[in-house]
Amino acid sequence: MPAPIRPDEAGAAPCDPAHVPVHVGIIMDGNGRWATARRLPRVEGHRRGVEALRRCVRAARELGIRYLTIYSFSSENWTRPHHEIAELMGLLKLFVRRDLAELRAANVRIRVIGARAGLGKDIAALLDEAEALTAANTGLTLVVAFNYGARQEITAAAASIAADVAQGLLKPEDVDEDLLSSRLETAGIPDPDLIIRTSGEQRLSNFLLWQAAYAEFVFLPLFWPDFDKDALRGALEEYARRDRRFGGVMPCPAP
Ligand code: IPE
Ligand code: IPE
Ligand code: MG
Numbered sequence: 001m002p003a004p005i006r007p008d009e010a011g012a013a014p015c016d017p018a019h020v021p022v023h024v025g026i027i028m029d030g031n032g033r034w035a036t037a038r039r040l041p042r043v044e045g046h047r048r049g050v051e052a053l054r055r056c057v058r059a060a061r062e063l064g065i066r067y068l069t070i071y072s073f074s075s076e077n078w079t080r081p082h083h084e085i086a087e088l089m090g091l092l093k094l095f096v097r098r099d100l101a102e103l104r105a106a107n108v109r110i111r112v113i114g115a116r117a118g119l120g121k122d123i124a125a126l127l128d129e130a131e132a133l134t135a136a137n138t139g140l141t142l143v144v145a146f147n148y149g150a151r152q153e154i155t156a157a158a159a160s161i162a163a164d165v166a167q168g169l170l171k172p173e174d175v176d177e178d179l180l181s182s183r184l185e186t187a188g189i190p191d192p193d194l195i196i197r198t199s200g201e202q203r204l205s206n207f208l209l210w211q212a213a214y215a216e217f218v219f220l221p222l223f224w225p226d227f228d229k230d231a232l233r234g235a236l237e238e239y240a241r242r243d244r245r246f247g248g249v250m251p252c253p254a255p
Contacts, residue, residue: 021193021239023067024060025215027207028053030199030223037223043087048225050091054099059229060140061106063236067141067189071207075115075149089123092146096126100133107139113185114148143189150209157183186211194239196232198224216242 028049035045053070060068073088080088103110110130119127127146160183164170170179181187191211195204198220204212218235220227243250 019240020064020236021216022065023069023190023192023194024065024235025069025071025192025195025208025212026056027071027195027197027201027205028224028227029197029201029205031225033199034223034225042084045223045225046084046087046091050095052225052227053095055228056232057103057108057140057142059232061108062229063232065140067143067192069113069143069145069186069189069192069208071145071148071205073114073146073148074206075147075152076206078118089120093123093126096130100130103130103142104134104137107137108134109137109139109141110134110144111141111189112144112146113153114144114146115152116147119147141189143186145207148185149206150204150211151206153185154180154210181210184210191215193244194218194235196220196235198222198227198231214244214246216244 031045031049032042033045034048035042038044056070057068072092077088078085100110112127112131116124116127127144157180161170161175161179165172165175186208191213192208192215194217195208195212195215196218197203200219200221202217202219208215216239218238220231220235222231
């Protein structure tokens with residue numbers, strides 16, 4: 001009997017186009033555990049997480065990524081202790097205030113997805129300002145998922161379509177994947193090619209559920225505050241080794 005072929009052998013080059021992903025999503029996880037392992041308060045992990053985010057955005061630009069979506073605060077993170085939520089809100093404000101000028105000068109376009117309702121007025125205004133001041137930029141698009149939950153996003157899209165159908169603006173047969181995609185907050189942004197999650201957890205935690213239908217996943221065994229350009233490069237190398245089939249078959253060279 002011939003030796004079984006392992007999946008990684010079956011999918012190896014020459015069918016492998018080693019491309020940089022257009023859109024990378026990152027679930028920045030493990031701040032609390034990074035801090036706890038050092039006997040520091042969890043909030044110290046969040047502070048160091050902001051530094052990792054800065055490194056990450058710089059590295060994404062240098063490596064030629066076009067869209068970077070960072071999961072910063074989930075709809076479910078409101079269940080955390082009040083002081084931790086306050087710290088996370090404060091850090092977002094600090095990040096926008098301190099980094100907006102540099103991001104703007106670096107031709108980064110900022111988009112924010114997630115519910116604005118429920119956020120403080122000052123944060124909502126800062127996010128609006130960050131989007132407005134960078135709207136004409138043409139380099140990396142940095143999508144900040146803040147107070148974001150994919151189920152909530154899909155539910156809102158479905159409700160807006162239902163309202164249009166009820167008013168006679170749309171017919172039920174007009175509802176297709178493109179229409180639903182166009183009602184999501186990510187309208188106009190290509191689906192993520194690669195989703196990275198740090199901290200070793202292997203789940204989506206309500207991140208881009210619709211958009212990630214054919215994303216590749218890389219789970220890194222490091223906590224977010226330790227993330228750097230080498231970690232991003234390693235994830236891109238892993239991505240380049242993957243065969244993306246989208247339900248089809250790989251075109252193989254003639255024997
Ligand atoms: C990620 O780190 C930051 C947010 C979710 C806002 P965590 O705070 O989830 O860190 P762990 O998972 O508890 O270590
Ligand atoms: C996901 O991390 C949310 C963000 C990174 C912002 P969590 O730490 O909240 O996810 P769970 O609770 O481990 O699934
Ligand atoms: Mg976590």
